[in-house]
Amino acid sequence: MALLGPLLAAEAAAEAYGGGTEPGDLEQAVWLRLLERLHRDGPPDDPQLWLRRAVRAEARRVRRTARRETALTREPADAGRLHDPERLALAAARRRALRDAVRRLPGRCPGLLAALLSPHDPTYREIAGELGISQGSLGPERSRCLGCLRRLLAAEVAAG
Numbered sequence: 001m002a003l004l005g006p007l008l009a010a011e012a013a014a015e016a017y018g019g020g021t022e023p024g025d026l027e028q029a030v031w032l033r034l035l036e037r038l039h040r041d042g043p044p045d046d047p048q049l050w051l052r053r054a055v056r057a058e059a060r061r062v063r064r065t066a067r068r069e070t071a072l073t074r075e076p077a078d079a080g081r082l083h084d085p086e087r088l089a090l091a092a093a094r095r096r097a098l099r100d101a102v103r104r105l106p107g108r109c110p111g112l113l114a115a116l117l118s119p120h121d122p123t124y125r126e127i128a129g130e131l132g133i134s135q136g137s138l139g140p141e142r143s144r145c146l147g148c149l150r151r152l153l154a155a156e157v158a159a160g
Helices: 004-019 023-042 048-070 076-081 085-103 107-116 125-133 135-158
Strands: none
Touching: 004 023, 004 048, 023 048, 085 107, 085 135, 107 125, 107 135, 125 135
């Protein structure tokens, strides 16, 4: 366990700030998860791989929880508007239009943006492996694809 401490600290520091949490909180949650696993199933076959996956999973859990939480300052009248059928229908139409526009993009852009928009929240490493491109080229490729998407949507808005 002492050998995993520095790796856990590094992984938690890398994932924590993107999810709006403290690295120490993330580390503590992963240690707890490891202790539960040791008690239930014994030690993992590859502790370093297990630790990296556990940190990412815990960071995703924190992000999902933060998205579901509501501010205490919200007015009760606003709460009903969130579930307004018209608002939900418009949001669904915007998501459909975005997905349709993404599918019409050239080259690898549809696959890249679909992976980035995935609810599974894959890492850049996982996306690069899935698409068969280097991890370092994802950022520039993403920027190029978003520029194409921006131009495509701007043309549709102007034509509409």
